[in-house]
Amino acid sequence: MTMMALFTATIITMILALLSFWLPALTPDTEKLSPYECGFDPSGSARLPFSMR
Incomplete structure:
Protein backbone atom coordinates (compact mmCIF):
# COMPACT_ATOMS: atom_id res chain seq x y z
CA MET A 1 0.00 0.00 0.00
CA THR A 2 2.78 2.45 0.91
CA MET A 3 4.69 1.59 -2.26
CA MET A 4 1.61 2.31 -4.40
CA ALA A 5 1.09 5.69 -2.72
CA LEU A 6 4.75 6.59 -3.24
CA PHE A 7 4.57 5.57 -6.90
CA THR A 8 1.38 7.58 -7.45
CA ALA A 9 2.83 10.67 -5.77
CA THR A 10 5.99 10.40 -7.89
CA ILE A 11 4.02 10.08 -11.13
CA SER A 43 14.24 53.51 -25.28
CA GLY A 44 17.64 52.16 -26.21
CA SER A 45 19.65 49.96 -23.91
CA ALA A 46 18.36 49.01 -20.47
CA ARG A 47 21.76 49.93 -19.00
CA LEU A 48 21.51 53.68 -19.72
CA PRO A 49 20.68 55.89 -16.70
CA PHE A 50 17.73 58.32 -16.78
CA SER A 51 16.73 61.28 -14.66
CA MET A 52 14.44 60.59 -11.70
CA ARG A 53 13.32 64.23 -11.50
Whole structure:
Protein backbone atom coordinates (compact mmCIF):
# COMPACT_ATOMS: atom_id res chain seq x y z
CA MET A 1 0.00 0.00 0.00
CA THR A 2 2.78 2.45 0.91
CA MET A 3 4.69 1.59 -2.26
CA MET A 4 1.61 2.31 -4.40
CA ALA A 5 1.09 5.69 -2.72
CA LEU A 6 4.75 6.59 -3.24
CA PHE A 7 4.57 5.57 -6.90
CA THR A 8 1.38 7.58 -7.45
CA ALA A 9 2.83 10.67 -5.77
CA THR A 10 5.99 10.40 -7.89
CA ILE A 11 4.02 10.08 -11.13
CA ILE A 12 1.77 13.05 -10.27
CA THR A 13 4.81 15.16 -9.37
CA MET A 14 6.53 14.31 -12.64
CA ILE A 15 3.41 15.09 -14.68
CA LEU A 16 2.93 18.46 -12.98
CA ALA A 17 6.61 19.37 -13.44
CA LEU A 18 6.48 18.51 -17.14
CA LEU A 19 3.27 20.49 -17.62
CA SER A 20 4.75 23.54 -15.91
CA PHE A 21 7.64 23.56 -18.40
CA TRP A 22 5.56 22.64 -21.45
CA LEU A 23 2.45 24.84 -21.17
CA PRO A 24 4.10 28.29 -20.98
CA ALA A 25 6.13 27.49 -24.12
CA LEU A 26 2.93 27.11 -26.14
CA THR A 27 1.85 30.75 -25.96
CA PRO A 28 4.73 33.23 -25.77
CA ASP A 29 3.32 36.73 -25.28
CA THR A 30 5.23 39.66 -26.80
CA GLU A 31 4.12 41.88 -23.93
CA LYS A 32 5.59 39.49 -21.39
CA LEU A 33 8.80 39.09 -23.40
CA SER A 34 9.42 42.85 -23.64
CA PRO A 35 11.49 44.61 -20.95
CA TYR A 36 9.62 46.44 -18.19
CA GLU A 37 10.97 49.91 -17.50
CA CYS A 38 8.77 51.30 -14.70
CA GLY A 39 6.03 52.57 -17.00
CA PHE A 40 8.39 54.22 -19.50
CA ASP A 41 8.43 53.06 -23.10
CA PRO A 42 11.68 51.18 -23.73
CA SER A 43 14.24 53.51 -25.28
CA GLY A 44 17.64 52.16 -26.21
CA SER A 45 19.65 49.96 -23.91
CA ALA A 46 18.36 49.01 -20.47
CA ARG A 47 21.76 49.93 -19.00
CA LEU A 48 21.51 53.68 -19.72
CA PRO A 49 20.68 55.89 -16.70
CA PHE A 50 17.73 58.32 -16.78
CA SER A 51 16.73 61.28 -14.66
CA MET A 52 14.44 60.59 -11.70
CA ARG A 53 13.32 64.23 -11.50
